[in-house]
Amino acid sequence: MSDLFDKLNVLVRSRLNAALNSSPESRNTARIDAANISLNDAETAVRTLRTEVDTALKAEDAIRQRIATETVKMTDADNQADAALLTGDDETARHYARQVEQERRSLATMQQELDAHRDSTAQLLDQVNQLESIVADRRAAEQPAAPQTSIRTDPPAARSIPINAVPPKPAADDDLERRRTRLSKPDGS
Numbered sequence: 001m002s003d004l005f006d007k008l009n010v011l012v013r014s015r016l017n018a019a020l021n022s023s024p025e026s027r028n029t030a031r032i033d034a035a036n037i038s039l040n041d042a043e044t045a046v047r048t049l050r051t052e053v054d055t056a057l058k059a060e061d062a063i064r065q066r067i068a069t070e071t072v073k074m075t076d077a078d079n080q081a082d083a084a085l086l087t088g089d090d091e092t093a094r095h096y097a098r099q100v101e102q103e104r105r106s107l108a109t110m111q112q113e114l115d116a117h118r119d120s121t122a123q124l125l126d127q128v129n130q131l132e133s134i135v136a137d138r139r140a141a142e143q144p145a146a147p148q149t150s151i152r153t154d155p156p157a158a159r160s161i162p163i164n165a166v167p168p169k170p171a172a173d174d175d176l177e178r179r180r181t182r183l184s185k186p187d188g189s
Contacts, residue, residue, distance in 0.1 A: 039142065042135045049128045056121040063114045067107060074103035 037045075081096035 039135065039138050042131065042138065046128065046132050046135055049124070049131065053121065053125055053128055056117070056124060060114065060117055060121060063110060063117060067110050067114065070103055070107050070110065074100055074107065077103060 077096045077099040081093045081100060084090075084093035084096060
């Protein structure tokens with residue numbers, strides 16, 4: 001199974017390198033070489049690589065599911081070995097104990113595959129994000145600059161209020177004033 005992920009990793013890297021027309025020497029090299037491909041080709045490469053990331057994430061989920069299934073099998077075999085020992089059936093207990101060991105080795109291998117797959121997927125995602133950043137930069141560079149307009153910083157209401165004018169009282173202040181007046185009366189009404 002690890003051969004499959006190695007092949008997937010090689011395939012993804014080769015497609016990314018072909019899309020960027022660069023060598024995997026450094027990220028700066030990729031940025032320089034990305035300037036040589038058209039924006040349309042770069043956007044197509046991003047879409048293709050995003051699809052591959054989705055496929056890789058689905059494969060990761062499948063590996064996790066297989067690990068869960070194998071864990072259940074191992075637990076079941078372990079319980080059956082215990083049950084066989086309780087009934088005095090040593091041969092059956094040995095059989096299930098060997099099965100538990102086989103499941104443990106299988107789980108260890110699957111976990112290594114999952115870890116390697118996660119690393120490859122993370123690298124791919126990093127490269128896709130880098131390419132998307134390049135595409136966004138190129139898109140921004142190709143768009144004409146918007147004309148700059150003068151924006152007034154003072155609101156229209158501030159321009160129409162005389163300097164010595166008293167601002168109106170907020171409604172909450174009026175309500176508090178009425179409450180104070182009502183509560184200060186001796187009869188409390």
